[in-house]
Amino acid sequence: MDLAGKVALVTGASRGVGAATAVALAEAGCDVACAARSTRHAPQRTAGVLEDTVARVESVGRRAVAVPTNLAVEDEVVAMVRIAEEALGRVDILVNNAAITFIGDLDIPLKRHDLVMEVNLRAPLVACRTVVPGMQRRGEGAIVNVSSNAALYPHPGVMSYGISKIGLERLTVDLAKQLQPWSIAVNCFRIDIAVASEGFIANTPGMDRSTWEPSEVAAEGIVWMLRQPPAYSGRLESMYALRRREGIMASRSAVQHHGPPPVTVLFSGLAPLTETTFREPYPAEGDVR
Numbered sequence: 001m002d003l004a005g006k007v008a009l010v011t012g013a014s015r016g017v018g019a020a021t022a023v024a025l026a027e028a029g030c031d032v033a034c035a036a037r038s039t040r041h042a043p044q045r046t047a048g049v050l051e052d053t054v055a056r057v058e059s060v061g062r063r064a065v066a067v068p069t070n071l072a073v074e075d076e077v078v079a080m081v082r083i084a085e086e087a088l089g090r091v092d093i094l095v096n097n098a099a100i101t102f103i104g105d106l107d108i109p110l111k112r113h114d115l116v117m118e119v120n121l122r123a124p125l126v127a128c129r130t131v132v133p134g135m136q137r138r139g140e141g142a143i144v145n146v147s148s149n150a151a152l153y154p155h156p157g158v159m160s161y162g163i164s165k166i167g168l169e170r171l172t173v174d175l176a177k178q179l180q181p182w183s184i185a186v187n188c189f190r191i192d193i194a195v196a197s198e199g200f201i202a203n204t205p206g207m208d209r210s211t212w213e214p215s216e217v218a219a220e221g222i223v224w225m226l227r228q229p230p231a232y233s234g235r236l237e238s239m240y241a242l243r244r245r246e247g248i249m250a251s252r253s254a255v256q257h258h259g260p261p262p263v264t265v266l267f268s269g270l271a272p273l274t275e276t277t278f279r280e281p282y283p284a285e286g287d288v289r
Helices: 016-027 050-059 074-088 110-138 159-182 198-203 215-226 239-246
Strands: 007-011 031-036 064-068 093-096 141-148 184-191 236-238
Touching (some): 007 016, 007 074, 016 050, 016 093, 031 050, 031 074, 050 064, 064 074, 074 110, 093 215, 110 141, 110 184, 159 184, 159 236, 184 239, 215 239, 236 239
Parallel strands (some): 007 031, 007 093, 031 064, 141 184, 184 236
């Protein structure tokens, strides 16, 4: 797929992998609608605002629009797509990257669990339902859903987040099957290599990050997937495995990681009991990343 002249909509684009993906798509020739909650007028506690990403996209000569969006509100998700279409003419590419995390397992407050599901799983479904009709009319399109190693392995402290991500992977293969008659590719990019996004850093205070990759490495893999032909669809790609198979996403970390490879299928059995390494970054306010 030639990305030059395409229009992309990227969620969670105020920072981290979302911002890096928006810029990488612009460098590939796309105009980009950047969606997130955090703006200069309404910043979140974790660093990064939409206006900065828009400026970076425009700096490489592409059009950009900031679309402030609370993905927990269905009407705002629908409006996000409509605003992108009106501002940039259409949406050829959708990257469902945004996600939130609260720390907790069986004891997580249900209000927080529900919010994780709203943002991480329901919002991508609503965004797909809204963007697909335009793609069907044009007979082409591409959707990438961003997942996590937490989808496959029961890391302590992030149960709800993991449930939302394995649901997103199932959504991917279902939509890929349904949308193939219109040459709309739907794929999943699973981040199973540690990436130093602002959100992940906020949730893991005190960890050694010398082996973590910058967000731009993950963005390279997402853009690679979007360049593939429509027959490349329904793929649940591991970042780790994709790097090894295709020779892309060369490491930029300060220290090379030499641990065991991540799991690539849903873990089965009794995982060892370990303490969580995740922490609430803003416990007084119950903020989200």
